[in-house]
Amino acid sequence: MASSVCSALGTDKENLVGKLIAVEENHGSNGNFVLNCLIAEQIQKGGGVCLVALHNSFGHYHNIGTKLGYNLRQLQEKGRVESIEILKLLNGSLNTAHEDGSEQNILFGSEEDTVRNIFHLIEEKIKKILQNIKPVSLVIDDLSDLLCLGIPLKEVLSLLQYCRTLLDSQPGLSLVVLTHVAEGDEQQNLLTAGLCHVADMTVSICGLKTGQSSDVSGAMKVIHRRWDESAVAHEWNRQNLYHFKLLDRQVKVFAPGTASSFT
Amino acid sequence: MNMAVQQTSFQKKSKSRVPYIPGSKQSIQNAQLLVSSGVPSFDHAIGGGIPVGTVVLIEEDKYGTYAKLLLKYFLAEGIVSGHSLIVASQDSDCENLVRELPAPVQLDDSVRTSDSDDKMTIAWRYQNMRVVQSSPTSTSFGHNYDLTKSLDAEILKAADVCYWTGCTGYGQSESRFTNPAYYDLLCTIHNKIEEGQFGVAASPEKRNILRTAVHSVGSPLWTEETHVSSYQQKSDLALFFYCLRSLIRSAYAVCVLTLPSHLFQETSIIKRLEHLCDASVRLESFAGSEKETNPVYKDYHGLFHINQLPAINTLMSHVPESFDLAFKLRRKRFLIEKLHLPPELQETTQREQDDLPSLASGICGVQTRSILDF
Amino acid sequence: MLSSILTGKQKSVLVCIQDSLEQSGFPLLKAFVQHAVDRKENHVHIICYEHPTGKMKNGLKNSGEDHVHFHDCFTDHRGWIESQKKENIKSGVNTRGNSLLSVLQSSLVTSTNDCVVIIDSLMPLIYYNGFTKCYRELHSLLTKSVNGLAVSQVVCLVHKDTLPDAHAALPQLCHLAATIVRVGPFTQSSRGNPIAHIIHKKQGGKVLKRAEYYFIDADNRVKSEDLTVVVPTTTGMNKEMIDDSNLPQNLTTFKLSLGQQEKQARSQLVLPYLRRVNSEKGGEVFYQPDAADDWDEEDPDDDLDI
Numbered sequence: 045m046a047s048s049v050c051s052a053l054g055t056d057k058e059n060l061v062g063k064l065i066a067v068e069e070n071h072g073s074n075g076n077f078v079l080n081c082l083i084a085e086q087i088q089k090g091g092g093v094c095l096v097a098l099h100n101s102f103g104h105y106h107n108i109g110t111k112l113g114y115n116l117r118q119l120q121e122k123g124r125v126e127s128i129e130i131l132k133l134l135n136g137s138l139n140t141a142h143e144d145g146s147e148q149n150i151l152f153g154s155e156e157d158t159v160r161n162i163f164h165l166i167e168e169k170i171k172k173i174l175q176n177i178k179p180v181s182l183v184i185d186d187l188s189d190l191l192c193l194g195i196p197l198k199e200v201l202s203l204l205q206y207c208r209t210l211l212d213s214q215p216g217l218s219l220v221v222l223t224h225v226a227e228g229d230e231q232q233n234l235l236t237a238g239l240c241h242v243a244d245m246t247v248s249i250c251g252l253k254t255g256q257s258s259d260v261s262g263a264m265k266v267i268h269r270r271w272d273e274s275a276v277a278h279e280w281n282r283q284n285l286y287h288f289k290l291l292d293r294q295v296k297v298f299a300p301g302t303a304s305s306f307t
Numbered sequence: 308m309n310m311a312v313q314q315t316s317f318q319k320k321s322k323s324r325v326p327y328i329p330g331s332k333q334s335i336q337n338a339q340l341l342v343s344s345g346v347p348s349f350d351h352a353i354g355g356g357i358p359v360g361t362v363v364l365i366e367e368d369k370y371g372t373y374a375k376l377l378l379k380y381f382l383a384e385g386i387v388s389g390h391s392l393i394v395a396s397q398d399s400d401c402e403n404l405v406r407e408l409p410a411p412v413q414l415d416d417s418v419r420t421s422d423s424d425d426k427m428t429i430a431w432r433y434q435n436m437r438v439v440q441s442s443p444t445s446t447s448f449g450h451n452y453d454l455t456k457s458l459d460a461e462i463l464k465a466a467d468v469c470y471w472t473g474c475t476g477y478g479q480s481e482s483r484f485t486n487p488a489y490y491d492l493l494c495t496i497h498n499k500i501e502e503g504q505f506g507v508a509a510s511p512e513k514r515n516i517l518r519t520a521v522h523s524v525g526s527p528l529w530t531e532e533t534h535v536s537s538y539q540q541k542s543d544l545a546l547f548f549y550c551l552r553s554l555i556r557s558a559y560a561v562c563v564l565t566l567p568s569h570l571f572q573e574t575s576i577i578k579r580l581e582h583l584c585d586a587s588v589r590l591e592s593f594a595g596s597e598k599e600t601n602p603v604y605k606d607y608h609g610l611f612h613i614n615q616l617p618a619i620n621t622l623m624s625h626v627p628e629s630f631d632l633a634f635k636l637r638r639k640r641f642l643i644e645k646l647h648l649p650p651e652l653q654e655t656t657q658r659e660q661d662d663l664p665s666l667a668s669g670i671c672g673v674q675t676r677s678i679l680d681f
Numbered sequence: 682m683l684s685s686i687l688t689g690k691q692k693s694v695l696v697c698i699q700d701s702l703e704q705s706g707f708p709l710l711k712a713f714v715q716h717a718v719d720r721k722e723n724h725v726h727i728i729c730y731e732h733p734t735g736k737m738k739n740g741l742k743n744s745g746e747d748h749v750h751f752h753d754c755f756t757d758h759r760g761w762i763e764s765q766k767k768e769n770i771k772s773g774v775n776t777r778g779n780s781l782l783s784v785l786q787s788s789l790v791t792s793t794n795d796c797v798v799i800i801d802s803l804m805p806l807i808y809y810n811g812f813t814k815c816y817r818e819l820h821s822l823l824t825k826s827v828n829g830l831a832v833s834q835v836v837c838l839v840h841k842d843t844l845p846d847a848h849a850a851l852p853q854l855c856h857l858a859a860t861i862v863r864v865g866p867f868t869q870s871s872r873g874n875p876i877a878h879i880i881h882k883k884q885g886g887k888v889l890k891r892a893e894y895y896f897i898d899a900d901n902r903v904k905s906e907d908l909t910v911v912v913p914t915t916t917g918m919n920k921e922m923i924d925d926s927n928l929p930q931n932l933t934t935f936k937l938s939l940g941q942q943e944k945q946a947r948s949q950l951v952l953p954y955l956r957r958v959n960s961e962k963g964g965e966v967f968y969q970p971d972a973a974d975d976w977d978e979e980d981p982d983d984d985l986d987i
Contacts, residue, residue, distance in 0.1 A: 071578050077622050100619070101556050107620035131553035138497045138550060151483060151550070160761045192545040192583060194483045197845070198808040202759050205805070209756045212733050226578035237842040238804070240702055242731060254933060256630050261623065269705070290623035292337065301936060 046084035046112050048297040049077065052286050053247060053266055055085060060218040061179050062211050066243035068236050069186070071226035073262045075249035076100075077288075077295050079185055080108050082220050087114045087124075092177040094169050096162075098130040098189040111293045123176045126169040130162070130189070150193065159190070159199045163206045170214055178216035182207065187223040187239065188232050197231050201238050208242065244269055252287075259303040261290040326514045328559070330388020331359065332448045337621045342388070342516055342561055343449040345380030348643040350449055352632060353586055353616055354625025357561050359516060361585035361617050362552055366568040366577070368592035368609060371523070373634070374565040375399070377590075378520050380641060381563050383408040383452055385518040386466045391503055395471035395492055396522035397529060404522070405468055409452035410459065412639050451640045467503075471495050485539045486531040489547040492521070496554050505558040517560040524564050525571075541576040548583040585617035590634070603648060607633040611643050682879055682891045683905040686860055687716045689834075691881060694823050696836040697858035699851070704866040704875045706838050708897050710801065711741065713836045715901035717797040718743050723833060724796040728752045728784055731802035742900060750788065754779045758805060780810055781818040795833030798822065802838050812850050819857060855880070867894070868908075876908055 050056045055065075065082070069075030083093050083105070095105060106116040119125040130150070137151035150158045166182070173180050184207070190200045204221065211217055221243075225236040240246045248265040264286045287303060289296045331342050334355045341356030344363070350356045357363055367374035382405065385392050394401040474487055477494035484490045496519055504511035525544050555562050568577050568589070581587040592609035593599045611632040616624040633646040685691045696713070700706030714737065717725045725748060729737055734751045738744050744751075757763060758779055785798070800806075806815045822832050844850050855861050863878040871894035879891045895905040929937060939947070 071582065074618055074624065076618065080622065104620050108622055111622065131556055134550055134553040135497075135557050138493055138554070156759070160759075163761060164765065189549060189583075192549040192579065194542055194546050201805075201808060205755070205758060206761065209733070212735070212756070224582050226575060226582070228573070229575040229579060232579075234843055234845060237702060237840065241705075241840050241843060258626055292621070292623060295622065 046081035046088075046295070049081035049288070049295050050085045052264070052284070052297045053078075053082075053245070054268070055082065060181070061216055062218065063244040064208060064211065064219040064221065064242065066236075066239045066246045067220065067222040068240065068246060068248040069222055069224045070248065070250035071224065072251040073249045074290070075222055075224075075247070076108075076185070077290060078247055078249065078264075079183055079220060079222055080105065080112060081295065082181065083109070083116075083183060084112045084114060086179075086181045087119065089179075090177075092124045092173050092180040093119075093126075094166070094173055094180060094182045095125065095127040096130065096166060096182070096184045097127060098184070099186040101131055102127050102129050123173065126173045128162075128165050128169060134193075155195045155199050156202075158193070159195060159203045163203055166207065167210065170210055170217065174214055174216055180217050182210070182217060182219050184219075184221045187221050188225065188235060191231050191235065197234055200235060204239060204242075240267075259289065260287045262288060263300070264288050264297065328514050328516055330384070330390055330448065331516060332356065334358070336625070339620055340559075341448075342390070342518070343384050344377070344563070345382070345384030345450070345452065346377065346641045346643065347449040347451065348634075348641070349377070349380075352611070352613065352627055352643050353588075354627075356448070357563075358585070358617050358619050359559055359561055360556050361561060361619055362548070362555050362583075363561070363563045364580060364584040364587040365563065365565045366587070366589035366614075367523070367565050368590040368594075369569055369596075370592065370594060371565070371567065372594075373590050373592055373609060373636070375404075375522065376636070376641065378522055378563060378565055379404065379408055380452055381518065382520055383411070383458060384450060385516075386458060386462060386468075387411050387450060388516075389466075390516040390518050391467040391469070391499070391505075393469045393471060393496060393499055393517065393519040394522075395495075395520065397473055397488065398523040398526050401470045401472055401522075405463065405470075406457070408458040408463070409454045410456040411450040412453045453639045455638055469495070469499055483546060484543050486529060486543050488529060489543050493547065493550050493554065496551075500554065500558045500560065505560055507557060507559065514559060517558060519555075519560065519562040521562065521564040523567055525566050527570070537572070541573075541579075544576065545579050545583065548580050552583055581615050584615070585619055587615040588613050604633070606649050607635045607646070609634055610646070682881065682889065683862070683877055683893055683895055684903050686862075686879070686881065687713060687903055689716075689720065691860075692884065693860040693881065694834055695819065695858045696834070696860040696862065697854055698836070698838045698862045698864065699841050700838065700864045701841045704864050706862070706864045707801075708901075709862070709864060709877070709895070709903070710799065710836065710838045711737065712897050712901045712903045714799050715741060717799065717834075717836075718746070718749055721746075721748065724748045724750065726750045726752060726785065726788065726796060726798045727801070728754055728781070728798065729801045730754045730758070730779075730805040737801060740899075740901065752784050752788070754784060754805070758809070779806075780814070781806070781822060785822075795831050798832055798835045800835070800837040802840065804840055804843050807844065807850070812846075812853075816853060816857065870894075870909055877905070 047056065053065075067075050067078045083095070086093055095102070097105065102116070109116045116125055120127065133150050137149045150161070170180065170182060187200060187204065190203070191197065207219060207221075211219055221239060223232070223236050223239055225232045227233075246265075246267040246269075248267070249262055250265075251262050252260060266284045266286070268283075285300055286297050287300050288298075289303065328340075331340055332355075333339070334341050336354065340359040341350075342359060343350050343356050344353075353363075365374050365377055382392055382394065386408065392405075394405060396404070471492055474491045475495060477487075477491045482490045499517060500506055503515070503517060505515070505517045524547070525540070529543075530540050551562060551564075554560070564584075566577075566580070571577060589612040590609055591612065593601075593604055593607070594609075598604050611634045613627065613630055613632065616627075618624040629645040631646045632643055634641065634643045636642075682691065686693055686696065698706040698709055698713075714725070714727060717723070718741065727734075727737055727750065729751065733755050734753050738751065743749070781798075781800070803815060806818075810818075819835065819837075822835055839851075839854060841847055841851065859882050861880045865876050865878070867873050867875055874894040874896050876892065876894045879889075879893065881889045881891075883889065892908040893905045894908050895903050897903050
């Protein structure tokens, strides 16, 4: 179910601990499935997940999870899954301006404070979950939403950098960050480039250039970066292009041009 | 938010976790709870209906008439289904909008009216038979509305409608918004959700849906005089949409907004707003454009572009049969369908291919009258 | 030329490597570090802003030696963790001081020899301290001596695509730098190796421009060769410059071209209605009479009385 995506990414064979996977969701496509599949794989391997949900509520991931074969709510009760629901925090911040200075208030106060509070929340949850279980994936969906919150680009990049420091300071952690990018949006483009420059693997999702198709939902490009090997050009930036089709309970991944009618 | 019931192929007869709310139904594809937009063909185009907990963005046509109409259908459907409403606008008079809401078409009416499209030539015996009503309840899902009749004043009075036409006093200068109107509207909605117990976490006696309609958000009236650049207007809009998303996701609510996107110079802000919504469509009206006189489009009033479809609680969004959709407005029906060529009226052998603009779907040509008639 | 800059044969006070997502300049930067470390005379200060120091140390030979100093400006770069410990939430002051000067000033090493400063990425500096401040600091590093440190060379890495206002900032950086190395992905003539466009301003004032492809081995040594661009033919078409992104083959995922087998099969195909002409006879007419034809063997001219 989630395995075709994971084998295309190579995450089923590779050890992701200490690594950052960037998911670049281009406007006009939906890259959510990559996160769901990576979560599925981590659960299946017996690991834990810390989900920072900016774009959807926890129930969304839970519902998709039930179709992919796992129950996030139950896992959360058991301590294998932690979540930070930013939408809930935002909801709570509305109409509560008088409680300024509260850590949970993300709509008021300085932007740096907001981002710092979010980081402290993440750090807390990571430390908590790593006591119970290893390895753990920190999944952030979606980083560009912070820009919509009015947070300047440099603060968002700071948050990203602090999350990366966790990769060193907390052994057993891997990082998956999704960001949305539309052509012409300078902030989003800078953010995406900044993220991809420091990532060990970039998964770029976009719609088909030739228009809509009922056989293919979109294209997926997987780019691997090898920091430790000598910089032979084609090894450094190894790219693989796939097409994928989203179905109700699974995602089919195939080489471009080989889609047969699945449905 | 958990709107879907546990996925099993075996349907249990016992009470499901999702309570029955009048005017809503479960999607056949993924058990997501849906409400009708008030236009059955709109519901069909976006996959059955508007999922509860989502935000729909309608990019207005140039003169805004059809977008406003869609909003009216949305509100009318809410009243007919007994839902609570919030109507917000700085451009138009909200109370007037509600007073002018159309009445639903009665069942007997829909059978008697013979649209030239509906005339059956082969199965003419069935022409006068009653249309089978699939759902027996009085508040069924999705109605057609008669624009010549207004909704009964008594029903309107009994309905729970809340109006917002500008700052009501929540304006908080310390919020990240430069224009306090946005924050004010958000607080209004937030309060209504709390008071009416629409939140997912709340446990009211009887569950109901909250429909929020915002007309012409982001119009020039939403620009503060103190705005130095359009950047602030855009960042306000993005923040507003994001907060709105958090509000609607937390409750049994849906929101439909219309936005005059043709007034925006940069498309990047529209794309950001699209991403923050769940469904996004754009209306393109032919009125006043060269397409009005184009014979290909003569049966329609405009084009219906789908930019995004909801993918909440599910991996895949609905895949429509076609993305080349057009709409036409009838007195008793707003119809969105696949763009069809007008039927050929003359028999000629000449094919005119040069005068027509290229359309996405494969169209070879339209036959017109020619002197070379054999 | 690249190798001569690396070894120091060509002196350069500020080397600015510019890369993008298509080709990273990090390995090249590492090669600079390696060369500086191997030279052993000078102290080498490696300031890591964008990556943990481990990433730079990984694969570097002799990195543990005394004259090599790593500065970690990656962890806690905004002081969030520090300020939390001191329970000073409102602290907007950067407690550690991440600017170039403060990092080097706080460095305990004093030396009269010229030292080499290598910065793993200017981007965090530019974002948090502003471009102008960063520019000033680079400039002052090269001109004044800091805490007794005399800087002989600064090597830094800049990502073109994450630089805000790149159209303004990049030329300014190029103005300051003595050497600009723009790395790019491999091309047809670079034999699979990444390419580098180098602009070097010599101390005398002469400006050298080179295009080379380079290869970095496992010991972080660089070999570079001149990039020979295909000479334009008389028709003015440069093979390298043909933009094939508009060819239908590259726009669609359908397979438009023919494979080898298919080409063979095509050549062997016998077209219908085409008979093999026997060329010895000269021209021949093949006529298939159908049912309606009245084939008469007689020559109608026989009736003529001439």
